[in-house]
Amino acid sequence: MRKILVTGAFGLVGSDLVPELQKRFGKENVFALGNKTIPEDFDGNLVRGDVTDYSSLEVIVKEDRITDVYHLAGLLSVGSEKDPELAWKVNFGGLKNVLDLAKIYKFKVFWPSSIAAFGPTTPKINTPQHTSLEPTTIYGIGKVTGELMCQYYWKRYGVDVRSLRYPGLTGYKAPPGDGTTEYSVHIFYGLLKEGRYSAFLKENTRLPMMYIDDAIKGTIDLMEAPAEKINVRTSYNFGAINFTPKEIAEEIKKLYPDFVCTFDPDPVKQSIAESWPESIDDSEARRDWGWKPTFDLPKMTETMIGGLKEKLGIGS
Numbered sequence: 001m002r003k004i005l006v007t008g009a010f011g012l013v014g015s016d017l018v019p020e021l022q023k024r025f026g027k028e029n030v031f032a033l034g035n036k037t038i039p040e041d042f043d044g045n046l047v048r049g050d051v052t053d054y055s056s057l058e059v060i061v062k063e064d065r066i067t068d069v070y071h072l073a074g075l076l077s078v079g080s081e082k083d084p085e086l087a088w089k090v091n092f093g094g095l096k097n098v099l100d101l102a103k104i105y106k107f108k109v110f111w112p113s114s115i116a117a118f119g120p121t122t123p124k125i126n127t128p129q130h131t132s133l134e135p136t137t138i139y140g141i142g143k144v145t146g147e148l149m150c151q152y153y154w155k156r157y158g159v160d161v162r163s164l165r166y167p168g169l170t171g172y173k174a175p176p177g178d179g180t181t182e183y184s185v186h187i188f189y190g191l192l193k194e195g196r197y198s199a200f201l202k203e204n205t206r207l208p209m210m211y212i213d214d215a216i217k218g219t220i221d222l223m224e225a226p227a228e229k230i231n232v233r234t235s236y237n238f239g240a241i242n243f244t245p246k247e248i249a250e251e252i253k254k255l256y257p258d259f260v261c262t263f264d265p266d267p268v269k270q271s272i273a274e275s276w277p278e279s280i281d282d283s284e285a286r287r288d289w290g291w292k293p294t295f296d297l298p299k300m301t302e303t304m305i306g307g308l309k310e311k312l313g314i315g316s
């Protein structure tokens, strides 16, 4: 019987991943680990713990006989730059705790890397799977280190840990975190609440992006793929679309002509964004385990607006 633990269960990815896992494997078999923000209306198995506390995680793994861990808990790029010590403790320390427990209790692990693993020396267009990884953020350094740790624990201890380099993700079920690509979520709140939005990146800043439904499907497909199909044990490039703040604003204006988007770049966020690629070559994920995105920018825009209107209780 599958018993699945999701850490960071109430963040942008977890808020969509947990319901999908509950649907596929049964609500009773999915355990959501929350630390701070727990939605009052959460319907499922809630476990409390701290991924930096090995013993508290071990209690959960043993008591609930966990077979799979989706380890999502961590700080994002901007939050990490605000507190590098905490970022390292949670992002790297939390991953090491999960991998050390996987070594003993033999559960499968998913862990998200990110396009943040790339840096200024990485080719920006159609970034290859194997390339220069010289990130200039503590978040990116944690991602590169984490990828190498995943590969080590696979080769040395046989831990079946799998990973994706998430692009910027857009979804409406959870409030946006403290990240660089999160403007693609904030813009929809600005549209529906005020009819306007001031983007914190320059209008022509192109970044790899993906709608959350594609990310959830790809994540579970990777975890359910036969081990022999997984040829990348650091982290797979994982792409879908790419756009600029101006392009997503123009897409919104096709549906809301009066929407006003201005651009007021935040120096830290702009600097982070400019160290990342513009588009990703994810041909190895497509070849090895059949990855294929389905949301383009128009479909993502329409879906985000519909979903957020329902969440915010805004009529048509």
Ligand code: VAH
Pocket: 076, 077, 078, 114, 115, 116, 166, 167, 168, 169, 178, 179, 180, 181, 182
């Ligand atoms: C961030 N949304 O901006 C996250 C993500 C690829 C970016 O890791 O920090």
